Amino acid sequence: MVFTNNWIRYEPYSAQVSKGKHMKKLLQTIQVFLQFFYRDLYVHTQQLPAHLINYSIIYPTLYIFAFAFLQTEIYFGGQTQVGATVFSGTCLVPLLVMVFHITFDLLFDLEKNRHIDFQITVLDPRLILIEQILFASFFTFLIMIPFFPLARIFASSYIDLSNISWSSLFIILYLGSLCAAAYHKLAAVLLTVQKISMFWTRVNHILLVLGGFWIPLHIVRQFSPTLGFLLRFNPVVYLTEGLRQSVVGGSQFLPLWQCATALFILSIIFTLLCFYFFKRRVDHI
Amino acid sequence: MNTLIDNITIFRALLARDMKVLKSRLSDLVIDGLILVSITVLIFGNLLPLLGMPITLIAPLFLGNSLSFFLASLGYNCAMRMVYDLKFNRFIDYFLTLPLPKSWLFTYYLTSFMIESAIVTLPLVVLGIIALGSNFGPINGTIFMFMCVYFCALLFWSLFFLGSSFMYSFQWFKSNMWARRIMPLFIFGPAFFTFKTIRSVIPIFSKLYWLNPLTYVIEGLRASLLGGPDYVSLTICVPGIFVAIVLMCIRLRYGIYKQLDPV
Numbered sequence: 001m002v003f004t005n006n007w008i009r010y011e012p013y014s015a016q017v018s019k020g021k022h023m024k025k026l027l028q029t030i031q032v033f034l035q036f037f038y039r040d041l042y043v044h045t046q047q048l049p050a051h052l053i054n055y056s057i058i059y060p061t062l063y064i065f066a067f068a069f070l071q072t073e074i075y076f077g078g079q080t081q082v083g084a085t086v087f088s089g090t091c092l093v094p095l096l097v098m099v100f101h102i103t104f105d106l107l108f109d110l111e112k113n114r115h116i117d118f119q120i121t122v123l124d125p126r127l128i129l130i131e132q133i134l135f136a137s138f139f140t141f142l143i144m145i146p147f148f149p150l151a152r153i154f155a156s157s158y159i160d161l162s163n164i165s166w167s168s169l170f171i172i173l174y175l176g177s178l179c180a181a182a183y184h185k186l187a188a189v190l191l192t193v194q195k196i197s198m199f200w201t202r203v204n205h206i207l208l209v210l211g212g213f214w215i216p217l218h219i220v221r222q223f224s225p226t227l228g229f230l231l232r233f234n235p236v237v238y239l240t241e242g243l244r245q246s247v248v249g250g251s252q253f254l255p256l257w258q259c260a261t262a263l264f265i266l267s268i269i270f271t272l273l274c275f276y277f278f279k280r281r282v283d284h285i
Numbered sequence: 286m287n288t289l290i291d292n293i294t295i296f297r298a299l300l301a302r303d304m305k306v307l308k309s310r311l312s313d314l315v316i317d318g319l320i321l322v323s324i325t326v327l328i329f330g331n332l333l334p335l336l337g338m339p340i341t342l343i344a345p346l347f348l349g350n351s352l353s354f355f356l357a358s359l360g361y362n363c364a365m366r367m368v369y370d371l372k373f374n375r376f377i378d379y380f381l382t383l384p385l386p387k388s389w390l391f392t393y394y395l396t397s398f399m400i401e402s403a404i405v406t407l408p409l410v411v412l413g414i415i416a417l418g419s420n421f422g423p424i425n426g427t428i429f430m431f432m433c434v435y436f437c438a439l440l441f442w443s444l445f446f447l448g449s450s451f452m453y454s455f456q457w458f459k460s461n462m463w464a465r466r467i468m469p470l471f472i473f474g475p476a477f478f479t480f481k482t483i484r485s486v487i488p489i490f491s492k493l494y495w496l497n498p499l500t501y502v503i504e505g506l507r508a509s510l511l512g513g514p515d516y517v518s519l520t521i522c523v524p525g526i527f528v529a530i531v532l533m534c535i536r537l538r539y540g541i542y543k544q545l546d547p548v
Contacts, residue, residue, distance in 0.1 A: 047460070054464035062472040074482045075338040082337060101460070197362055201317040209324050215332045223332055 032123045033131055040135045044102065051098065056146045059094040061154075063087070068155035081248060083159035088247040089212045089240040091147045091173075096180055096204060098143055102136040103184040104196070110281065111193050120282065126275050129185060133271060136181035141174045148247070163249045168256050172242035175263040179235055182270035189277045211236025216244055218252045238262040287384055295385045296393055303397045307404070314401075318355065318409040325351040326416045334420075342479070344421045344511055347413055349503040350476045352406065356438065357467055359402050360446035365458070367394075367447065371544060372455035381545070391447070391541065398443040399436075407435075425512030430519065434505040437526045441502055444533035451540030474499030479507065480517050498532070501525030 044051075067090050072083030109115050119128050148169060152161050191199055210220075211234045221228030231237050242259030287295075307314075329338075329346050370376050380390055414421050449462065474497045475483060484491040494500045505522030507515075 050460055054461060058464050058468070062468055066472045066477055070478055070483065070486060073486045074478045075333070075342070076336065079337065086336065097463070198313065198317070201358070202320060206320065206324065209328060214328055215336065219332055219335050223335060 029123065029127065033127055036119070036123065036128065036131050037135055040132070041139075044135075044139055051101075051143055055094040055098050055143045060091075060147045060150045063090045064151050064155045068151060069158045072158050080158065080160035084161055084248050085216055085244055086214060087151065087155070087159050088243045089214065089216070091144060091243065092208055092211065092213050092236065092240065094147070095140060095144055095173075095177065095239075096184075096208060098140045099136055099177065099180040099184050100204075102139055103132070103181055104188050106132065106185065107188040107191060107193065107196075110188075116282065125278060125282070129274050129278060130271065133178070133181045133185050133267075133274075136185070137174065137178040140177040140181065141170075144173055144177065145170070161247060163247070165246050165249070169243065169246035172239065172246055172256070172259060172263070175260055175267070176239035176242065179239065179263045179267045179270070182267045182274065183235060186270045186274045186277065189274055189281055207234055207236045210234060212240030212244075216253060217241055235263070235266045238266070287386070292385060292389050295383060296389055299380075299393050300397060300400070304400070307401055311404070314359075314405045315408075318405050319412075321351065321355055321358075322409045322413045322416070326413060330417045330420045340420060341422065341515075342482075343417060345479050345507045345516070346477070347417060347421070348410075348506045348510060349479070350471075351413070352410055352506065353438075353476055353499070353503055354471070355406055355409070356402055356442050357471075359405065360398065360442045361462065361467065363398050363401070363443075364446035364450040364462075367450035368453070368455050368458045371450065377545075387541075391537070394447055395440070395443045398447070399439040402439055402442070403435075422511070424510060426508065426510045428510075430509040431506070434502075434509040434519075434522070434526070437523070437530065438502045438506060441498060441526060441529055441533060444530060444537055445498075448533055448537035448540050451537065451544040470497060470499050473497050475503050479515060480504050481515055495525075498525070498529030501529060 064087075068083060068087045071086060072078060072080065076082040076086075106116065116128070123131075148161075148164070151159070152164065155161070187199060187203075210231060217228060217231060217237055217240075220231055238254065238259040241254040242256060242263070245253040245256050245259065325347060329343055329351070334340050334343070367377075381387070383390070385393075414424075449458065449466065453462070471477070473494065475494065476499065480491070480494060480500060483494065500517070501522045504517035505519060505526055508517060508519050508522060
């Protein structure tokens with residue numbers, strides 16, 4: 001018997017039993033999903049000190065020194081707003097490298113130990129991929145959190161960080177981590193170990209450098225409208241433009257809602273493609 | 286006991302083998318290089334000046350940042366193969382049993398990397414200079430001097446990466462090499478800016494840059510090709526590079542003993 005508002009609806013006994021089973025199965029699935037999440041957390045927590053030193057301390061410190069301080073003085077004659085614009089994009093490198101380290105475990109596993117074969121017997125393969133993408137995005141986001149606060153503490157006299165909107169910055173940073181995680185997971189499903197170096201040089205390097213690591217989109221448009229239009233298909237552009245909108249603000253960058261929506265939709269597209277190619281790679285039938 | 290001729294014959298055979306392997310990978314390496322050069326020309330030659338970067342910095346950045354970064358990437362890939370081999374395949378054990386003195390064997394590793402890097406990067410440097418055109422500015426140095434410094438730069442990078450592959454474990458190298466060794470070398474060296482511009486901004490702290498071997502390598506490349514008073518003089522850079530090479534040799538020797546000597 002099911003109670004919905006004031007309506008009483010009778011259902012046959014078999015339907016009630018199957019619904020109970022369904023609920024139990026759902027709970028079991030959630031439990032296994034969370035267990036996998038905790039497992040990933042446990043595995044990567046072992047490397048947490050090294051990750052924190054590399055991506056939360058060394059990279060931000062080096063980038064603040066080179067790109068916030070020296071670059072603003074030497075390239076841009078102390079224009080603090082231009083300095084902030086360029087500096088905002090530099091967090092791409094640690095973000096992508098961090099995501100790569102976590103998500104590409106799947107590729108090494110697919111080519112060697114194949115623990116994934118065991119995992120897909122206890123949980124739906126699509127849920128495993130979602131869990132791995134979510135974990136990679138959360139972990140990367142946590143590691144990347146200190147980047148801008150450190151810049152605010154140590155570089156606010158060299159670059160203009162007075163307009164920074166922390167809430168939108170962290171939303172974009174998380175969505176960017178999510179999109180990067182889904183994209184790298186897709187790459188991990190598609191590639192082989194021998195092609196990793198090629199993937200960085202021919203794909204990631206181009207996406208990164210033309211995606212706004214140095215140059216915001218409006219400058220590219222000014223140089224070549226065609227290139228500016230083509231760059232709208234580069235997912236990294238939405239992350240850097242979103243970060244610049246949150247840090248510097250202004251009409252020259254893409255609106256925040258547009259960046260957030262694009263990053264979210266691209267994350268879904270990459271995840272769906274990941275399901276498809278993962279099935280093709282693992283399913284021999 | 287091997288004669289000198291025997292050693293040379295084995296050494297040449299090993300190099301010939303490497304060149305054969307390189308031939309099969311050459312197209313990939315050239316494509317990668319072309320991508321890097323095209324992007325560099327676009328970013329440093331066209332887009333950064335639109336943001337306000339002085340045009341006079343284009344040529345020094347191309348030599349200091351792009352060329353050095355490309356050499357570092359090639360070196361990293363080469364070292365990664367060596368680290369992987371030391372951890373998993375142990376192909377090096379076969380090399381160690383060859384009737385060739387160990388010093389010759391490690392010279393072979395260095396020579397192989399230097400030839401590979403030269404074959405890939407030299408045409409790209411020329412191509413980059415042509416593509417940058419008038420933005421590159423006048424070449425006041427000499428090609429001969431540039432080639433000498435370039436050779437020293439190759440030797441430095443090969444010693445640095447071969448040494449690193451013997452010094453560190455596979456896991457450490459994979460996780461930390463870029464963040465803890467290569468990036469600090471570039472950031473606390475004059476890769477993104479010239480040494481004189483850095484000195485004008487941070488006069489006291491810039492003295493620490495003299496401790497970085499990349500300062501001599503990068504400024505040496507600039508001074509030898511571009512000439513002029515904007516760069517550190519070659520009379521300082523060349524001895525600096527030699528000191529760096531000697532230090533890297535000592536480091537490599539230590540790394541080899543650490544990694545391969547079982548006693």
